[in-house]
Amino acid sequence: QVQLVESGGGLVQAGGSLRLSCAASGRTFSRYAMGWFRQTPGKEREFVAAITFSGRSTVYADSVKGRFTISRDNANNTVYLLMNSLQAEDTAVYYCALDTLNRFSNNWRRYDYWGQGTQVTVSS
Numbered sequence: 001q002v003q004l005v006e007s008g009g010g011l012v013q014a015g016g017s018l019r020l021s022c023a024a025s026g027r028t029f030s031r032y033a034m035g036w037f038r039q040t041p042g043k044e045r046e047f048v049a050a051i052t053f054s055g056r057s058t059v060y061a062d063s064v065k066g067r068f069t070i071s072r073d074n075a076n077n078t079v080y081l082l083m084n085s086l087q088a089e090d091t092a093v094y095y096c097a098l099d100t101l102n103r104f105s106n107n108w109r110r111y112d113y114w115g116q117g118t119q120v121t122v123s124s
Contacts, residue, residue, distance in 0.1 A: 002027045002113040004023070004096050012123070016122070018086065022115055027098075031053055033052050034072060034096060038094045047108065059104070069082040070082075091120060093117040095114055099111045
């Protein structure tokens with residue numbers, strides 16, 4: 001089993017920044033690809049960013065490229081999402097997820113474990 005706990009969400013003005021954290025426990029975190037997704041009411045979960053188990057490769061949704069940065073600290077079992085230049089359209093519940101098959105995917109269905117989510121609200 002894996003437990004993922006997100007933190008760092010909140011209310012921020014447009015143009016501001018937030019850093020989300022996702023702390024993992026229960027498995028060898030450093031072996032698995034991780035992803036960040038977001039969701040708004042009535043919409044499907046949307047890919048934001050993913051990172052390989054080593055942290056050497058990352059991939060982003062076009063909508064966040066150049067503004068968001070995903071990173072990980074395998075020594076502390078944590079993955080981060082630094083969000084800069086936030087826009088009202090970034091308002092959502094943000095989830096981290098772990099893929100035990102290391103597919104490094106933008107498809108939420110390929111992730112096996114999920115956190116409870118953290119709300120990010122950007123006021124314009």
